[in-house]
Amino acid sequence: MEAPMKTELEAAGGQYNVNPGRRRSTVTSINMHKNLDAKIANPLADIPDEDLMLDVEEFAREKDIVDMLPLLQRGARVAQNPKGYEHIEGLETQELEALRFEHSHKWTHPMALYFTIIICSIGAAVQGWDQTGSNGANLSFPTEFGIGHGETEGHPNQDRDNWLVGLVNAGPYIGSAFLGCWLSDPCNYYFGRRGTIFISAVFCVLTPIGGAVSQTWEQLLITRLLMGIGMGLKGSTVPIFAAENSPAQIRGALVMSWQMWTAFGIFLGFCANLAVYDAGDITWRLQIGSAFIPAVPLCIGIFFCPESPRWLMKKNKYRKAFHSLRKLRYNNIQAARDLYYIHCQLQIEADIVGKSNYVTRFLQLFTIPRVRRATLASFTVMIAQQMCGINIVAFYSSTIFVQAGASQKNALIASFGFGLVNFVFAWPAFFTIDTFGRRTLLLFTFPQMAWTLLAAGFSFYIPESNPARLGVIALFIYLFAAFYSPGEGPVPFTYSAEVFPLSHREVGMGWAVATCLFWASVLSITFPKILEAFGSTGTFGFYAGLNVTAFIMIFFFVPETKQRTLEELDYIFAVPTGRFMRYQTSEALPWWFKRWVMFKKDAKCKPLYTFEGHMMAGDAGSDTSSERQRVGKTG
Structure with missing residues (x-):
């Protein structure tokens, strides 16, 4: 089909479904910039077998992997009909067994995949420990450096000291938001996912020692x-690395290990703060310096992980991408299937976004409709993580508990309890994020966080002479952490690592993490001053109100992504934001009210998305190409 015809068809509202071969381009009803029908399609569906095999042959020649042609052809047939593999001719017995095993044992995968997730989890623990090193140190380092008068009422340096303590605490987040996150794109381009993580680990070994x-x-x-x-660098790359190496069915659970082990790192940081409490003048130095410990195994272990297949494909290293997939999947047929399917979807992405450099990729976050919707959704979940108020506790829990009437030692013990609750209650998300979904977890947990913060704030009205005061405040802070950990805790980094197309994944994740950490720095800098101005009750009430605001933003701007391949999300984010918002108010919200407020079990909700053809992942797939399936009653 000639280029002029393509222009004419696109002008008429059609969209090319581009497949690897140059000999065929088929027009579908799906416009990937404006998916008004909310359809999600397999780009290989309904292609005649003869045409499919010719395209695979051309693909193999183009990528210099002709020696793999028979395997690639079988893999393409499986990719075209992933749930109908029993009826595909030519598959070998061991290939059929591998596909059956994959279908019935979704949690059983090669050790290379789980080792990758373990290393990513260590990277997350480094992130958490880095965050809490200053928590206990806040009780002593300001005094040693002559900026410890912030808590002295009426002291002439009180204002200055409050700002300086906040600035020191905010240092890592300022460095991340203005430099580290934006270096992620060029570092990933030149050094790959593994190389970028290694560079980040070196920084995380040396800087705590320097501090x-x-x-x-x-x-x-x-x-x-x-x-x-x-x-x-680490926060922008590790979740992407985990997402790109994980199968779609369990990707959420594996990627959310970032937050679960960040919570574990926060817990370890509190343990270290408490362990060296009696070390005298060097206590704060040990508390800050101890964060280098988990970064050492990260430096070493990352080079034993297979590189991201999608990154290798982006660099046109298809043979290496296949070998990487082979380490991450049990059988060659699974690797060949994923290689060809990912390639087909990447061709569609290339047709959407074209070629770009670093500057234009950043600008395209806000100009290409499909990418812009991902940018808005990732911004929403990331800024919500700061709006919810979790980091006023993670950064300043020792200070909060001292204000509640605890001694310094008891404040550290109470902070230890917060870290333990934060880690333990992250585990439920491991089992629910791919079943209930990202969006549902957020919509459930934000109202709970609002009322627990409000209750914690009002608990400060209990007289200091009452021995129950500290216990009640700690109880509501722990309940707040318990609701945060399975919801807004794991979702933002998991979600942001998924939603961008490969062409914009590094700069998009850089944007998302920069958003999160910039507002973390704002929170860290301003909290001492907000606490001074509003008091404890007013501060907690302020963040309770922000939880309500974040809930509304998530309701309108955050689509569900569970159990879809990274490439199929192109269709999800091609649905216009206005249509998504109208669906939430006209269909999802009335259904929810009837079902859960009026308890009408027969309430029905018209699905937003329809699935056409044989999809690669999730429970929305079908063995009948004409069948339409629905996903998620909340859209």
Whole structure:
């Protein structure tokens, strides 16, 4: 089909369904910039077998993998009809057995996949420990550096000291938001996912040690700013690395290990704070310096992981991508299937976004409709993580508990309890994020976080002489953490690592993490001043109100992504935001009210998305290409 005809068809509202071969382009009713019908399609569906085999042959020649042609052809047939593999001719017995095993044992995968997730989890633990090193140190390092008058009422340096303590605490987040996250795109381009994670680990080994030997608050601030480079690179890359290596059916559970082990790192940080409590003048130095410990195995272990197949395909290294997939899947047929299917979807992405450099890729986050919707959704979940108020506790729990009437030691013990609750209650998300979904977890947990924060704030009205005061405040803070951990805790990094097309995944994730960490830095800098101005009750009430605002934003701007391949999400985010919002108010919200407020079990909700053809992942697939399936009653 000639180029002029393509222009004419696109002008008429059609969209090319581009497949690897140059000999065929078929027009479908799906416009990938404006998917008004909310259809999700397999690009290989309904292609005659002869044409499919010719396209695979051309693909193999183009990518210099002709020696794999018979395997690729069988893999393409499976990709075309992933649930109908029993009826595909030519599959070998061991290939059929591997596909059956994959279908019935979704949690059983090669050790290389789980080792990759373990290394990513260590990276997350580094992130969490880095965040809490300053929590206990806040009780002593300001005094040593002459900025410890912030809590002295009426002291002439009170305002300055409040801002300086906040600035030192915010250092890693400032460094991440303004430098580390934005270095992620070029570092990934030149060094790959593994190389970028190694660079980030080096920063995370050296900077805590540098902070521990600092002699002035300015030196401590510089080391924490440099730590932010490592945190930004790691936070932008590790979730992508885990997402790109994971099968779609369990991708959410594996990628959410980022937050679960970040919570574990926060818990370890609190453990370290408490363990060295009696170390005298060097206590705060040990508390800050201990964060280097988990970064060491990250430095070493990352090079034993297979590189991301999608990154290798992006660099046109298809043979290496196949070998990487082979390590991550049990059988060659699974690797060949995924290689060809991912390639087909990447061709569609290339048709949507075209070629671009770093600057234009960043601008396209806000100009290409499909990418812009992902940008809005990732921005929403990331800023909501700061709006919910979790980091006022993660950064300043020791200070909060001291204000509640605890001694310094008891404040550290109470902070330890917060870290433990935060980690333990992250586990439920491991089992629910791919069943209930990302969106449902968020919509359930935000109202709970709002009322628990409000209750914690009102608990400060209990007289200090009452021995129950500290216990009640701690109880509601722990309940807040228990609701946060399975919802807004794991979802933002998991979600943001999924939603962008491969062409914009690094810069998109950089944007998302920069959003999160920039507002974390704002929170860290301003919290001492907000606490001074609003008091404890007013501060907690303020963040309770922000939870309600975040709930509304998520309801309108965040589509569900569970159990879809990364490439199939192109169709989800091709649905216009206006249509998605209208569906939530006209269909989803009335259904929810009838079902869960009026308890009408016969309430029906018209699905937003329809699935056409044989899909690669999730429970929305079908063995009948004409069948339409629905997903999620909340859209």
